[in-house]
Amino acid sequence: MTLQSLIPDDLPRVAAAEQAAAAEREYTIHVCMAAGCLSQHSDQVKQRLEQQLQASGREHCCVKGVGCMGLCSAGPLVSVRPAGTLYRAVTPDDAPEIIENLGVAPVERLVCPTNRPFFTQQTKIVLANSGEIDPERLEECLAAGGYQQLAHALTQLTPVQVIEQVTRSGLRGRGGAGYPTGLKWSTVAKAGGNQKYVICNADEGDPGAFMDRSVLESDPHRVLEGMAIAAYAIGANEGYIYIRAEYPLAIKRLQTAIRQAERAQLLGRSILGTSFHFHIHLRLGAGAYVCGEETALIASIEGKRGQPRPRPPYPAESGLWRSPTLINNVETFANIAPIIGCGPEWFASIGTERSKGTKVFALAGKIANTGLIEVPMGTPLRQIINEIGEGIPGGQRCKAVQTGGPSGGCIPAEYLDTPVDYESLGALGSIMGSGGMIVIDERSCMVDVARFFMEFSMSESCGKCVPCRVGTAEMHELLARIGQGRATLADLELLQELCETVKYTSLCGLGQAAPNPVLSTLRYFKDEYLAHITNHVCPAGQCQFEEAELLAIEEQGVQL
Amino acid sequence: MTQSAPILSPEEKRRRMIIATMRKNGYAPDALIETLHTVQNAYGYLDRAELRFVASELHLPQSLVYGVATFYHAFTLKPEGRHRCILCQGTACYIKGSQAILQAVTKAYQVTPGETTEDGEISLLTARCLGSCSLAPAAILDEEVVGNLTPECTLATLKGWAK
Numbered sequence: 096m097t098l099q100s101l102i103p104d105d106l107p108r109v110a111a112a113e114q115a116a117a118a119e120r121e122y123t124i125h126v127c128m129a130a131g132c133l134s135q136h137s138d139q140v141k142q143r144l145e146q147q148l149q150a151s152g153r154e155h156c157c158v159k160g161v162g163c164m165g166l167c168s169a170g171p172l173v174s175v176r177p178a179g180t181l182y183r184a185v186t187p188d189d190a191p192e193i194i195e196n197l198g199v200a201p202v203e204r205l206v207c208p209t210n211r212p213f214f215t216q217q218t219k220i221v222l223a224n225s226g227e228i229d230p231e232r233l234e235e236c237l238a239a240g241g242y243q244q245l246a247h248a249l250t251q252l253t254p255v256q257v258i259e260q261v262t263r264s265g266l267r268g269r270g271g272a273g274y275p276t277g278l279k280w281s282t283v284a285k286a287g288g289n290q291k292y293v294i295c296n297a298d299e300g301d302p303g304a305f306m307d308r309s310v311l312e313s314d315p316h317r318v319l320e321g322m323a324i325a326a327y328a329i330g331a332n333e334g335y336i337y338i339r340a341e342y343p344l345a346i347k348r349l350q351t352a353i354r355q356a357e358r359a360q361l362l363g364r365s366i367l368g369t370s371f372h373f374h375i376h377l378r379l380g381a382g383a384y385v386c387g388e389e390t391a392l393i394a395s396i397e398g399k400r401g402q403p404r405p406r407p408p409y410p411a412e413s414g415l416w417r418s419p420t421l422i423n424n425v426e427t428f429a430n431i432a433p434i435i436g437c438g439p440e441w442f443a444s445i446g447t448e449r450s451k452g453t454k455v456f457a458l459a460g461k462i463a464n465t466g467l468i469e470v471p472m473g474t475p476l477r478q479i480i481n482e483i484g485e486g487i488p489g490g491q492r493c494k495a496v497q498t499g500g501p502s503g504g505c506i507p508a509e510y511l512d513t514p515v516d517y518e519s520l521g522a523l524g525s526i527m528g529s530g531g532m533i534v535i536d537e538r539s540c541m542v543d544v545a546r547f548f549m550e551f552s553m554s555e556s557c558g559k560c561v562p563c564r565v566g567t568a569e570m571h572e573l574l575a576r577i578g579q580g581r582a583t584l585a586d587l588e589l590l591q592e593l594c595e596t597v598k599y600t601s602l603c604g605l606g607q608a609a610p611n612p613v614l615s616t617l618r619y620f621k622d623e624y625l626a627h628i629t630n631h632v633c634p635a636g637q638c639q640f641e642e643a644e645l646l647a648i649e650e651q652g653v654q655l
Numbered sequence: 656m657t658q659s660a661p662i663l664s665p666e667e668k669r670r671r672m673i674i675a676t677m678r679k680n681g682y683a684p685d686a687l688i689e690t691l692h693t694v695q696n697a698y699g700y701l702d703r704a705e706l707r708f709v710a711s712e713l714h715l716p717q718s719l720v721y722g723v724a725t726f727y728h729a730f731t732l733k734p735e736g737r738h739r740c741i742l743c744q745g746t747a748c749y750i751k752g753s754q755a756i757l758q759a760v761t762k763a764y765q766v767t768p769g770e771t772t773e774d775g776e777i778s779l780l781t782a783r784c785l786g787s788c789s790l791a792p793a794a795i796l797d798e799e800v801v802g803n804l805t806p807e808c809t810l811a812t813l814k815g816w817a818k
């Protein structure tokens with residue numbers, strides 16, 4: 096059955112039919128088909144489960160490919176409904192046992208307990224459907240309430256009312272900077288001109304961040320619905336999703352979702368039989384980190400080099416092809432439908448005074464549970480690392496937590512009680528960023544961590560403005576010298592000075608934020624810098640000092 | 656040889672793919688990046704002659720096309736080796752020891768990232784982040800994402816390619 100030309104009244108009907116079909120099933124076996132589990136061959140697991148199920152002759156059972164279930168480090172994950180038994184690290188050969196034990200007893204050796212904090216301490220809004228629905232079937236999305244908020248907005252609310260609800264919810268941009276979403280929408284709505292654009296920034300460039308990829312792979316329709324509501328609110332009828340070419344699966348699922356939605360008249364011309372038109376186009380990135388910056392992203396959609404330009408004018412006034420343009424991040428759009436559905440007051444009741452709602456984080460690095468989590472804003476870092484993440488493996492101690500990627504900073508272990516919100520992280524010299532959270536243990540050298548990020552910023556600098564192009568290269572050289580034990584205290588001073596210069600004089604966010612990893616490690620781990628410079632030792636034992644250089648230093652009479 | 660049979664040479668097939676992309680986008684100048692993706696998919700790299708062709712079809716200066724082609728990391732102007740080894744250098748992989756893997760491969764095969772071995776067998780590339788952080792350190796070895804790597808097992812896989 097393909098869904099075609101729906102009108103608002105059809106949505107509850109389709110949803111009810113799908114729910115009734117699901118209720119008839121005795122067991123549904125969910126297999127994670129997101130990139131993390133797929134690269135551990137969950138597709139083969141799914142295939143074997145299907146074969147075994149068919150061979151067993153059981154009726155009213157089905158195997159379903161779903162999106163990310165979160166605990167990527169235990170993949171491939173399989174969940175048996177309605178019991179909710181979760182199996183970890185499933186191989187194709189486990190399939191017969193899983194099918195045989197359906198309704199008997201769980202396969203003990205594969206069970207992954209779900210009464211742990213990783214599962215109990217999360218609040219899922221953006222990820223509500225991840226791991227629950229088949230991202231490639233529109234019917235399941237509709238059964239989970241998809242597109243009903245778009246129908247509600249189109250038929251019951253004026254654009255002004257939609258913006259007012261988003262404003263009241265207190266939602267702030269999830270791309271990192273935290274600009275109030277309602278304010279951005281109303282600026283674009285008020286801008287003149289007939290042609291306006293909505294852009295979804297899915298150029299998730301921060302290394303260590305995979306939230307947007309997971310959302311697009313697990314629940315693409317949620318993002319499309321959010322974009323359509325935004326377009327209705329600001330008066331746009333063209334939209335673009337700018338996505339990294341490195342995410343082939345997310346691209347494929349988005350293409351499928353757009354095609355399904357267009358056929359069902361949930362996108363395209365006369366959406367749901369109303370007079371509202373909205374077309375969404377996909378644009379693939381080509382591997383340039385700077386394209387996450389909004390003006391560079393616009394240049395890239397226009398087919399040019401992804402170089403930023405000075406602001407103002409902001410894209411809200413003059414963006415894509417000089418028309419007023421709304422740019423929001425994937426996660427921001429994913430929050431829109433729940434806000435319209437459950438009301439701005441409900442959304443504003445979650446989180447802290449100035450940071451509302453939840454935030455999705457990608458936990459990675461030296462932590463037991465790597466994967467995707469969603470927690471209310473204001474959750475202390477300690478709870479995320481020690482309880483949800485279940486601490487550092489191998490008996491090591493947490494040294495720092497890196498947030499915000501190359502634009503962020505390192506938060507030392509003594510500040511782990513900090514609540515995670517825009518202001519608190521900013522006060523510590525880091526940023527919320529898009530949601531990458533990398534745990535660093537005692538074996539990593541902070542000077543080398545800073546050098547690692549500077550190398551990133553240096554090679555990703557677009558080269559347009561001098562402070563960033565030359566400054567990042569110089570800072571990288573100084574950091575490398577410190578790491579090799581060849582630096583002097585004067586070099587350290589120069590490094591600090593350069594940080595300030597680059598921070599305040601660069602054209603765009605990439606350059607302005609490039610010194611952050613250096614500044615934050617200098618602030619909390621200056622002793623490590625000094626140990627490299629004056630004692631020629633690396634406290635973490637990571638940096639290798641060239642013997643010849645140490646000999647030369649020895650000859651000069653410096654005490655080792 | 657029959658003259659009427661429209662058997663397309665590989666060259667012509669590729670050219671048709673490229674034309675199809677440009678046509679789909681209405682030959683608009685902003686289709687440049689999309690078109691370059693198609694060229695790269697067809698050839699494995701950006702062929703110079705095709706760059707000139709794309710420039711003239713989209714009515715863009717060659718300098719602009721060359722500028723875009725060299726700006727983005729996803730594009731390469733050099734043909735690649737028979738096998739591709741893309742090592743992730745993202746933060747999670749770095750924390751878990753990706754640099755040792757990179758060093759081992761560079762040393763064993765005498766190539767730096769972006770280069771191909773002299774026998775044209777292996778291209779070594781690095782990625783900013785594959786988004787497979789839960790598998791760190793990760794790599795794409797001949798189109799397959801593999802995780803939890805060590806220098807030894809990476810070198811063993813590359814050795815396996817030589818056979």
